[in-house]
Amino acid sequence: MMVSDRDDPRAVLAHLYHTAVARAQPAQQLAAHLPPPPRGRTIVVGAGKAAGAMAHALEAAWPADAPLAGCVVTRYGHTPPRPPGVPARLDILEAAHPVPDAAGEAAAARLLASVQGLTKDDLVVALISGGGSALLALPVPGLTLADLQAVTRALLASGASIGEMNVVRKHLSRIQGGRLALAAAPAPVWTLAISDVPGDDPAVIASGPTVADASTDADALAVLDRYGIALPPAVRADLAAGRHETPKPDHPRWAACTVRLIAAPHDALQAAAAEAERLGWRAYVLGDAIEGESREVAKVHAALARYARQGRGPFRPPCVILSGGETTVTVRSDPHAPSGQRPRGGRAAEFALALAQALEGDGGVWALAADTDGIDGTEDNAGAFVAPDTLARAARLGLSARAYLDRHDSYGFFAALGELFVTGPTHTNVNDFRALLLRGD
Structure with missing residues (x-):
C-alpha cells in the first residue's frame, strides 16, 4: 500500500x-538467543519494564521437561497477559519506577537470595531491560531506602544522563554493577538484554547487575558533586574510601558469564x-x-x-x-x-x-x-x-x-x-x- x-x-x-x-517484543526475539538447558537447575532472575514479557517468552520457549524456576520484577502495571497455553513457571513481581519503593527493595533481596548456593552445573538466566535500575532497590549498608529515593529524585531532576545516573546507582547498590552475577558463582550466568541506552552498553542497561563495571566509587562521587546531590556522611565517606567498588572487567568471574542483546533501539x-x-x-x-x-x-x-x-x-x-x-x-x-x-x-x-x-x-x-x-x-x-x-x-x-x-x-x-x-x-x-x-x- x-x-x-x-x-x-x-x-x-x-x-x-x-x-x-513490535520489532523489540521479547516474544519475537528471545527464543533464538537461549542457551541449552544445563545438567543442574536453571534459575531465572530479571528486572526491567520488559521483564514480564521476557519471562513469558522464556516460559514458552524453554523445554517442558527441563527444570525452570525463579522470578523477575517489572514496573507496576507492566505485567502482560499470559499467552494462551503457556504454563506459569516463573513469578513476576511488580515495583515502583522511576523512584524505587519497598516492593523493589524486597524483590531485589529475593533475586539475590535465589542465586545463592548454586553449583557449576546450574545455570542462571538473567532477563534484563531498561527500568531495572529503579526496580532493584537494595541499598548499600548505611543507606536507607528513603535515602536512595531522595538521591533518585535529585538525579531525575538534575538533567544527568542515564549513564551518569547509573554510575551512581551501581555504587549505592548491593545487587547492581555486576554484584548479582558475583553472588551466583560458580554457576554460569546467561544474560539476555533489551537495550534502552545510547550505545547499547550492557553495563548501563538496568545498571548492569550481571556484567562487569569499569566505573569507580570516585566516578560516582564526581557525578553527585557535579549535580550538587547530597549523601549521608557515612556513605559519602565509604565512597571516598573506595569501600563500594564493583567487580571490574578483569575479574575472573566473567569467564563464566555470557551476554546476548536481543533487541536494541x-x-x-x-x-x-x-x-x-x-x-x-x-x-x-x-x-x-x-x-x-x-x-x-x-x-x-x-x-x-x-x-x-x-x-x-x-x-x-x-x-x-x-x-x-x-x-x-x-x-x-x-x-x-x-x-x-x-x-x-x-x-x-x-x-x-x-x-x-x-x-x-x-x-x-x-x-x-x-x-x-x-x-x-x-x-x-x-x-x-x-x-x-x-x-x-x-x-x-x-x-x-x-x-x-x-x-x-x-x-x-x-x-x-x-x-x-x-x-x-x-x-x-x-x-x-x-x-x-x-x-x-
Missing part, C-alpha cells in the same frame, strides 16, 4: 511507532524506516543514541525539518525523519507556576512541545515523540503529537506554549489539545522514538 499526502499523518506516525515497538528504528519506505515515504534515521536536553534536541530536529522543507540539505520530502536515544529534562523552577504544582510530562512530550515552538506552525510538518515502553515519565501517555496547527489551536484556547514549557507541563498542554499519544504499557523498552513526517508540498 502506498500512502499519499491525503492520508492522516497521525495514523502514519502511530503506525511507525507500533512497528518499532537501532533495530526498532530500522524496522520503522523499512515500513515507511514500504508505505511510500523516504525514510532517514538520524541515529539511535541522541542525548541532550529535550528542548535543545527538539530545536535541532526542527531546524533540519525546515531546512529540508526549503529544498536544501540531505533530506528530500516527502519523507520521515526518525531518531532515538535518551534525552533529559532538567527541571527548573518557574516563579510564575501556581504554588505546589509539580512538573507533568516526560522527556518525549517536552521534546514535542519544544518542537512545536521551533517549527512555528510550518504547514508541512507533523511529528510524534514517544517512549517505547508506553509511559512518558510518570503520566499515562507514551508521548504526544505535533501538527502544523498546534500553536494556533493552543492560542485559540488561551494556552501559551512557552509558559507550559517553562513549568515543564507538556502533559497539560497536549491534554488540552487532545494530542496526547496513549498506548498503555508496551511490555518492551528501546527508549525514545521520534518521527517527523514532512509533506512534499
Whole structure:
C-alpha cells in the first residue's frame, strides 16, 4: 500500500511507532538467543519494564521437561497477559519506577537470595531491560531506602544522563554493577538484554547487575558533586574510601558469564524506516543514541525539518525523519507556576512541545515523540503529537506554549489539545522514538 499526502499523518506516525515497538517484543526475539538447558537447575532472575514479557517468552520457549524456576520484577502495571497455553513457571513481581519503593527493595533481596548456593552445573538466566535500575532497590549498608529515593529524585531532576545516573546507582547498590552475577558463582550466568541506552552498553542497561563495571566509587562521587546531590556522611565517606567498588572487567568471574542483546533501539528504528519506505515515504534515521536536553534536541530536529522543507540539505520530502536515544529534562523552577504544582510530562512530550515552538506552525510538518515502553515519565501517555496547527489551536484556547514549557507541563498542554499519544504499557523498552513526517508540498 502506498500512502499519499491525503492520508492522516497521525495514523502514519502511530503506525511507525507500533512497528518499532513490535520489532523489540521479547516474544519475537528471545527464543533464538537461549542457551541449552544445563545438567543442574536453571534459575531465572530479571528486572526491567520488559521483564514480564521476557519471562513469558522464556516460559514458552524453554523445554517442558527441563527444570525452570525463579522470578523477575517489572514496573507496576507492566505485567502482560499470559499467552494462551503457556504454563506459569516463573513469578513476576511488580515495583515502583522511576523512584524505587519497598516492593523493589524486597524483590531485589529475593533475586539475590535465589542465586545463592548454586553449583557449576546450574545455570542462571538473567532477563534484563531498561527500568531495572529503579526496580532493584537494595541499598548499600548505611543507606536507607528513603535515602536512595531522595538521591533518585535529585538525579531525575538534575538533567544527568542515564549513564551518569547509573554510575551512581551501581555504587549505592548491593545487587547492581555486576554484584548479582558475583553472588551466583560458580554457576554460569546467561544474560539476555533489551537495550534502552545510547550505545547499547550492557553495563548501563538496568545498571548492569550481571556484567562487569569499569566505573569507580570516585566516578560516582564526581557525578553527585557535579549535580550538587547530597549523601549521608557515612556513605559519602565509604565512597571516598573506595569501600563500594564493583567487580571490574578483569575479574575472573566473567569467564563464566555470557551476554546476548536481543533487541536494541537501532533495530526498532530500522524496522520503522523499512515500513515507511514500504508505505511510500523516504525514510532517514538520524541515529539511535541522541542525548541532550529535550528542548535543545527538539530545536535541532526542527531546524533540519525546515531546512529540508526549503529544498536544501540531505533530506528530500516527502519523507520521515526518525531518531532515538535518551534525552533529559532538567527541571527548573518557574516563579510564575501556581504554588505546589509539580512538573507533568516526560522527556518525549517536552521534546514535542519544544518542537512545536521551533517549527512555528510550518504547514508541512507533523511529528510524534514517544517512549517505547508506553509511559512518558510518570503520566499515562507514551508521548504526544505535533501538527502544523498546534500553536494556533493552543492560542485559540488561551494556552501559551512557552509558559507550559517553562513549568515543564507538556502533559497539560497536549491534554488540552487532545494530542496526547496513549498506548498503555508496551511490555518492551528501546527508549525514545521520534518521527517527523514532512509533506512534499
